[in-house]
Amino acid sequence: MDKRIDSADAAVALIPDGATIMMGGFGLCGIPEMLIAALHRRGTRDLTVISNNAGVDGFGIGVLLEARQVRKMIATYVGENKEFERQYLTRELEVDLVPQGTFAERIRAGGAGIGAFYTPTGYGTLVAEGKESREFDGTHYVLERPLKADFAFVKGDRGDRHGNLTYRRTARNFNPIMATAARVTIAEVETLVAPGEIDPDAVVTPGIYVQHIFLGGPYQKRIERRVVREG
Amino acid sequence: MDKRIDSADAAVALIPDGATIMMGGFGLCGIPEMLIAALHRRGTRDLTVISNNAGVDGFGIGVLLEARQVRKMIATYVGENKEFERQYLTRELEVDLVPQGTFAERIRAGGAGIGAFYTPTGYGTLVAEGKESREFDGTHYVLERPLKADFAFVKGDRGDRHGNLTYRRTARNFNPIMATAARVTIAEVETLVAPGEIDPDAVVTPGIYVQHIFLGGPYQKRIERRVVREG
Amino acid sequence: MDTRLRIIRRVAAELRDGDYVNLGIGLPTLVADHIPPGIDIVLHSENGLLGVGPSPTEAEVDPDLINAGKETVTAVAGASYFSGADSFAMVRGGHIDLTVLGALEVDQAGNLANWMVPGKMVKGMGGAMDLVAGARRVVIAMEHSTRDGQPRIVPRCTLPFTGLRVVNRIVTDLAVIDVTRDGLVLREIAQHTTLEAVRALTSAAFVVDAPLKRF
């Protein structure tokens, strides 16, 4: 099992215009910086991007938006991004907003072969419009369908050539579930180690979910809201 | 947060007759040995036990069966156990057999607040009888409901007084999901460490899911099928 | 006393020893700095952290460690990290004892509106709909009325719902109001105000608890 690929550029060359791509990250934390930059360089267009947020002006998914590579975004919270806001308000960009827990669970369902599930989230709200609602044991639920993608861009901390991945702190976020829900998952990692170097009890993403892996860096890891205390 | 309890005996004293208890383990691997033994000593009766298997004669859940403490079992594979077989065939014991993936997913749903889910497993079989079946995108699914319990018995490798747990190798099995699906989860661990000693990236069961924890041992860890090679 | 500080302090009194708590973005987050002595709680952040610690020093700043408001944070001893799916399994599964959230409107039935104003840029609901659906107890922390004096505690929300019948208690700069089966019950009013002032700024019907406490 050797899933190493030469570079981010080689990886994104696999992606056709019009593809649906999941991208890990919460805000700018744990985003696949190398793959996003490579996708920008390549200029792949008409993309549907599934990501919790939409980056900021000039970084992360923001650069794809500025280059008008994205046709549609499925996200939970957006708008730290002026260019996003402009395209959204002018309807140049299609936006589907999903409650964050439903977003996560739909992706998990996509990877886990669940045909649909009932969640209490959003019952009686705009989110439930056009969806089946149903009561079980006195609680109201909304029927939600799985989310899948053609590709997933995942950022790991350590990885091996089998595709096993670990994540660091809150950079984990949506990366592990997105890895499970795409036809082709591409992982970039900060350290590439030999198989066996990651404690098998500590593997978060088993290699089965990863089709391509490469060593990324250097990482910028921009901080959106630097809050510090004296000390 | 100090969730330490003195002993297995103190923990099982919380459990009334008629309770529903999830018990971790796959075969005899990763079973909560201390809690099962204490429950046997206490003689709590009329129990519903949710466990992948039913132990063997004289060990694990087998001792609870021999003492006639179990009224009903929800399991996926049974019968390494003569006394189980006898009670099952004479209908002294009620047995509900569930496909293993559905068993796992129902427990996860119980812990994750999912009202119901559609799985392809068991469509068109006896398992689907009396349940709703439904087609999504050309695949047939069966509607399954969550499994929850009053108590969960969980066996961890390392734990801290917050209730954070890790597991060792395949002794993980159903323990982490059962920890999420009970009103009261009791964990026994092989090593009790100070909070912070478990790498927060390596925690498998976050403390929020555990109400009581104690240091177990010595563990017998009986082996059901010892297969060895020359070497 | 500052209006926001009054709300924060009163909300902090809602914390019970042993609680697992999710504090919403903005004002609720500040409750973490006012935890009463002797109360040991664990803070959940829905981006995948249980055991949120104080803000980092300059030297401790780690871009891989943020809260759901995308602010740099630290983690306490005994913390754990997990995925978004696991985080919301925790939320939706009823494992969070208390969530504190801001609001635009709350109504008599305990319905909440806090994510969208029609005609304005909609940024998304983030985790709010999941938190109100899943947390055992939902406390709203907000200013009692809008800047131009319009009530926020209303007979029926006019803005799109975040959740139906989800609010347990409303804490404002003027009052503490519970949502009960029989409607709203005013439990406490602030030291600096009067029952008449609260009535004037509340368009929802409520009954007054006796004795009415001051905070």
Added chain:
Amino acid sequence: MDTRLRIIRRVAAELRDGDYVNLGIGLPTLVADHIPPGIDIVLHSENGLLGVGPSPTEAEVDPDLINAGKETVTAVAGASYFSGADSFAMVRGGHIDLTVLGALEVDQAGNLANWMVPGKMVKGMGGAMDLVAGARRVVIAMEHSTRDGQPRIVPRCTLPFTGLRVVNRIVTDLAVIDVTRDGLVLREIAQHTTLEAVRALTSAAFVVDAPLKRF
């Protein structure tokens, strides 16, 4: 050659380089000892292990490390452990390329019966129903007929189903038969048998592929 060994060797030829494979309990498990040279596969065990290695030496035996058949095993470099929910997410989500399972009966439509005989002690389906529902490819490894010569490849299963239209290929000691949209197709017969013998022991209708290969 031993009947079981013949089946095992032929099944081993089904493995493709890079496959993630789940081998059912019993005979299918033995396929692991006959992986063709140059073929690199990863074995999944549904109790929560990806990367099953060979049986342990006495010194390596670890009660915390077993396979789904509850046998002591080892793990290869690059293995990982996970929960039962994660394990079956993998199975049901279509991530396992191939599963090899035993059977009591397979019928013309690819329906499978392998978990229950009415009137006999029912031990449970374990993970079989999930594996056949989720794996990309399901290969059945079994003896062509029962001990008393009754066909196991039948027009319609008489025993309770494990799954509907789930089998892709049947490998027996006598034949290799594919389940296609148009029914069963006999692809290969064993060196030591004849087409007539296969017909005599198969009650399901099948067409014969040309040229019919020998294995």
